Amino acid sequence: MDRSFFSNITIRRASPQDAEAIVSIRREAWLSIYPNPSLGITQTDLYRHLDGETGELKHLTLLHWQRQIGKEDGKHSITYVAQHDGAVIGFVAPRFIREQRRIATLYVTTSARCHGVGTKLLKRAIEWFGRDQDIYLQVVAYNEVAISFYKRFGFELTTGKPFIDPVVQQQSELQLPEVEMVLKAISIV
Ligand SMILES: CC(C)(COP(=O)(O)OP(=O)(O)OC[C@H]1O[C@@H](n2cnc3c(N)ncnc32)[C@H](O)[C@@H]1OP(=O)(O)O)[C@@H](O)C(=O)NCCC(=O)NCCS
Known part of the structure; x- marks a missing residue:
């Protein structure tokens, strides 16, 4: 990748047409990062989780993202994508969940990692929330x-129990162990 790569990245609000790229980046990341032999998490488990036994979840996941992005009001939830040369190469989804500010997902496509794309996306998500709350x-x-x-970026591990999305839990038996992190609010006194 050339030196001008970083400066040519645009961060923009996602549209439902970006759902296909988003699903594909997420899928690629899951399959490459999350297999863990010592925990018994295999690629087959991940394929099943992502696609379903017979691929039935593929279409549903795409629909889910199309609908999610389509209904986002930009106040309670928003998805941003990073774009380079017309292609979506990463995304971030900050949103209010149970009145808490949460970064629901952040993924950068494998070939674009370590070039500052994740930094740009995370900064945009933090900016969208502001720093007055955790x-x-x-x-x-x-x-x-x-x-x-x-x-x-200043996030610290919490001792809190990670939030489990009941919809995701219902869809699959696979539970990846998760930890929670927090970026503490900046208090203005
Ligand atoms: C985590 C992730 C979003 C970072 O995005 P990225 O575009 O690669 O990150 P950046 O290029 O902005 O990197 C910023 C810093 O993070 C660190 N970093 C990122 N990837 C790294 C790697 N593979 N190894 C070591 N350090 C790394 C570096 O210290 C880098 O600092 P530098 O500017 O001094 O090089 C990206 O690796 C990714 O999508 N991973 C897979 C999905 C994932 O884990 N998402 C988070 C799930 S909650």
Whole structure:
């Protein structure tokens, strides 16, 4: 990748047409990062979780993202994508969940990692929330790259129990161990 790569990245609000790229980036990341032999988490488990036994979930996941982005009001939830040369190369989804500020997902496509795309996306998400309240996120407990990435921005591990999305829980038996992190609010006194 050339030196001008970073300056040519645009961060923009996602539209439902971006759902296909979003689903594909997320899927690629899951399959490459989350297999964990010592915890018995295999690629087959991940394929089943993402696609379903017979691929039936693929379409539903796409619909879910199309609908989610389509109904976002930009006040309670928003999705941003990073774009380079007309292609979506990463995304972030900050949102209010149970009145808490949460970064629901952040993924950068494998070939674009370590070029500042994740930094741009995370900064945009933090900006969208503002720093007057704590910002939470969850990360797979053995995803050390992501944990150290977030620590660079001031996120710290909490002792809290990670939030489990009941819809996701219902869809699959696979439960990846997660930890919660928080970026503490800046208090203005
Ligand atoms: C975590 C992730 C979003 C970071 O995005 P990125 O675009 O690669 O990050 P950046 O290029 O902005 O990196 C910023 C810093 O993070 C650190 N970092 C990022 N990836 C790293 C890696 N593979 N190894 C070591 N450090 C890394 C570096 O210290 C880098 O600092 P530098 O500017 O001094 O090089 C990206 O690796 C990713 O999508 N991973 C897979 C999905 C994931 O884990 N998402 C988080 C789930 S909650």
